[in-house]
Amino acid sequence: MDKKAISKDRMIYLRKQKINKIAILTVQILIVIGFIALWEILANLGIIDSFIASQPSRIVKTFMNLSENDLLTHVGITCFETIIGFGLGALLGVLIAIILWWSNFLSKVADPFLVVLNSLPKIALGPVIIIWVGAGMGAIIVMALAISLIVTVLEILNGFLNTDKELLKMAKTFNANKMQVLTKIVIPANISTFINSLKVNIGLSLVGVISGEFLVSKAGLGYLIVYGGQVFQLDLVMTSVIILSIVAAIMYQGVVILGKIVQK
Amino acid sequence: MEDILTIQKVTKTYQAKNGELEAIRDVSFSVKKGEFISIIGPSGCGKSTLLSIIAGLEEKTAGDIWIEEEPIQGISEKIGYMLQKDSLLEWRTIYDNVLFGLEIRGKKNKKSKAYVDTLLKKYHLYEFKDKLPSQLSGGMRQRVALIRTLAVKPKILLLDEAFSALDYQTRLMVTKDVYDILKNENMTTLMVTHDISEAISMADKVVVLSNRPTTVKKIYDIDFEMEKRDPLNCRKSHKFSQYFDCLWKELDVHG
Numbered sequence: 464m465d466k467k468a469i470s471k472d473r474m475i476y477l478r479k480q481k482i483n484k485i486a487i488l489t490v491q492i493l494i495v496i497g498f499i500a501l502w503e504i505l506a507n508l509g510i511i512d513s514f515i516a517s518q519p520s521r522i523v524k525t526f527m528n529l530s531e532n533d534l535l536t537h538v539g540i541t542c543f544e545t546i547i548g549f550g551l552g553a554l555l556g557v558l559i560a561i562i563l564w565w566s567n568f569l570s571k572v573a574d575p576f577l578v579v580l581n582s583l584p585k586i587a588l589g590p591v592i593i594i595w596v597g598a599g600m601g602a603i604i605v606m607a608l609a610i611s612l613i614v615t616v617l618e619i620l621n622g623f624l625n626t627d628k629e630l631l632k633m634a635k636t637f638n639a640n641k642m643q644v645l646t647k648i649v650i651p652a653n654i655s656t657f658i659n660s661l662k663v664n665i666g667l668s669l670v671g672v673i674s675g676e677f678l679v680s681k682a683g684l685g686y687l688i689v690y691g692g693q694v695f696q697l698d699l700v701m702t703s704v705i706i707l708s709i710v711a712a713i714m715y716q717g718v719v720i721l722g723k724i725v726q727k
Numbered sequence: 728m729e730d731i732l733t734i735q736k737v738t739k740t741y742q743a744k745n746g747e748l749e750a751i752r753d754v755s756f757s758v759k760k761g762e763f764i765s766i767i768g769p770s771g772c773g774k775s776t777l778l779s780i781i782a783g784l785e786e787k788t789a790g791d792i793w794i795e796e797e798p799i800q801g802i803s804e805k806i807g808y809m810l811q812k813d814s815l816l817e818w819r820t821i822y823d824n825v826l827f828g829l830e831i832r833g834k835k836n837k838k839s840k841a842y843v844d845t846l847l848k849k850y851h852l853y854e855f856k857d858k859l860p861s862q863l864s865g866g867m868r869q870r871v872a873l874i875r876t877l878a879v880k881p882k883i884l885l886l887d888e889a890f891s892a893l894d895y896q897t898r899l900m901v902t903k904d905v906y907d908i909l910k911n912e913n914m915t916t917l918m919v920t921h922d923i924s925e926a927i928s929m930a931d932k933v934v935v936l937s938n939r940p941t942t943v944k945k946i947y948d949i950d951f952e953m954e955k956r957d958p959l960n961c962r963k964s965h966k967f968s969q970y971f972d973c974l975w976k977e978l979d980v981h982g
Contacts, residue, residue, distance in 0.1 A: 627814075629810060629811075629812045629814045630812070630814050630816070632810060633810060633814035634786070634831065635784060635802070636782060636784065636802070636805070636807075636808035636810075637827070637828045637831040637832060638802040638831065638832070639831045639877065643831055647816075647827075647830070647831070648816070651818050652816075652818075654818070671810070
C-alpha cells in the first residue's frame with residue numbers, strides 16, 4: 464500500500480517533468496512561428512518595407528530557385544573552405560602544442576608572441592594575406608587558419624601542461640621516457656580538451672571563412688551576403704544568412720558526434 | 728637472512744636563497760628480505776623525500792644505496808613505487824592498467840602477461856579485468872595499483888602514504904588486503920606514513936626519524952608473538968598500545 468503511494472507520487476513527478484519539457488519546446492516553436500508570421504504579415508501590410516527587410520515568402524522563393532543564384536555552389540565552396548581551414552587549424556594546432564610541450568625552452572620563448580598574436584584581431588591581417596597569398600580560396604583558408612590556430616595551440620598546450628601531476632609521477636616511477644609520457648599519458652588524458660577546442664574552432668573557422676569571402680569577394684556565402692547587400696537584394700542576404708546558420712549548426716553537431724564516438 | 732637493501736649515510740641538501748638547507752643527514756639503516764619497514768617522523772621531516780631518493784626520483788647529495796650488494800643510481804628496475812593516489816588511467820581497462828608498467832619497460836610478452844593473469848586471479852580481480860577504473864571501489868582501485876607495481880617484479884616496494892587518500896574503513900580493509908598480498912609474495916616493503924597505528928599494524932620494524940635535518944632517531948622491532956599476524960587483529964593486542972605510546976613519545980609532537 465505504502466509502496467504504491469510512493470510510486471504514484473513518482474508518476475506524478477515524472478509526468479510533471481515531461482509536461483515541463485513539452486511546454487518549453489512548444490513555446491520555442493511558437494516563438495519561431497510567431498516571429499516569421501509577424502514578419503510576413505507586417506511586410507504584406509506595408510508596415511515594414513520588404514525591400515530592405517526582405518520577407519519570409521521571398522526568402523522561400525529565393526531558396527526554391529537555388530540553381531538560379533548558384534546557391535548550392537556557393538554553399539559548397541564555403542563548406543569546403545571551412546573544413547579545410549578547420550582541419551588544418553586542428554592539425555597544426557596540435558602539432559605546435561606538442562612541440563611546445565616537448566621543449567620547455569621553446570614554449571618560454573614563444574609565450575609572449577602567442578599572447579600578442581592571440582589578442583590581435585586577425586581580420587586586420589586580411590589585406591596582407593590577400594596580397595601575399597593572392598585573392599582566392601588560398602587567402603580565405605589562410606584567414607580561417609589565422610583565426611583558429613593560435614587559440615587551438617594555447618588551449619591544447621594548456622591542457623597538456625595541466626595533465627594530472629600524479630599520473631606523470633606514476634609514469635616516472637616506471638622510468639617512462641618523454642615519448643611514452645606523451646603518447647600514453649598526456650594525449651589520452653587530453654581527449655576532452657581536444658574535442659572542446661574543436662567545438663570552439665569550427666565556429667572560429669567559419670568566422671575566418673566568411674570574413675575572408677567578404678574581402679576576396681569571388682564566391683561563397685560571404686560573397687553572396689556582400690553582393691546581395693551591394694545590389695540591395697536583401698532576399699539573397701537573408702537566405703544566405705539562414706543557410707549559414709544551418710551550416711554552422713550541422714558542423715557543430717558533427718564535432719559533438721565525433722566527440723561522443725571518440726570518448727565512447 | 729642477509730640484507731637486501733642497505734642505506735648508508737644518505738644526505739640531502741637543497742640550495743635555497745639564503746644558503747644551503749640540510750634536509751636529510753646521514754640516514755643509515757638496512758632491510759632484510761621479506762621485511763616490512765614503516766618509516767614515521769614528525770610532519771615536515773624528510774620522510775617522503777627519503778623515499779623519493781630511494782626510488783631515484785630525487786638525487787641524493789651524498790651516501791650510498793645498495794640493493795642485493797649492488798649500488799643503485801637513479802630510477803632502478805628493482806624498485807616498485809606506489810603513491811598516495813592510485814593513479815589508474817581512466818581510459819584503460821583494469822587489465823591494460825596493470826600492464827602499464829610492463830609496457831613502459833618494454834616487457835609486455837606472453838610470460839609477463841601470464842604472470843599478470845596469475846596475480847589478478849590470486850587477488851580476486853580477474854573478473855574485473857575488462858572493467859574501467861571508474862567502475863571499481865576505492866579499495867579495489869588501490870589493489871589494482873599494487874598489482875600494477877608488483878607486475879614488474881620489483882625487489883623492493885616503496886609505499887608513500889599509499890592509503891591516506893582512502894576513508895578510514897576502506898583504509899583498514901585495504902591495509903589487510905595489501906599486507907596479505909605482500910607477505911604472500913614475500914615482498915620487502917618500505918612504507919612512509921604519518922599514521923602511527925598504521926605503521927605499527929603492518930611493520931616488522933618501525934624507523935623513527937627526527938626533525939630537520941632528518942636523522943634516524945630510533946628503530947623499533949615490532950613483534951606481537953602471533954601465529955598469524957594480521958594488521959586488524961594485532962590492533963587488539965595490549966602490546967599495540969604500548970608500542971603506540973612509545974612511538975608517540977619518540978615523535979615528540981609537543982616539543
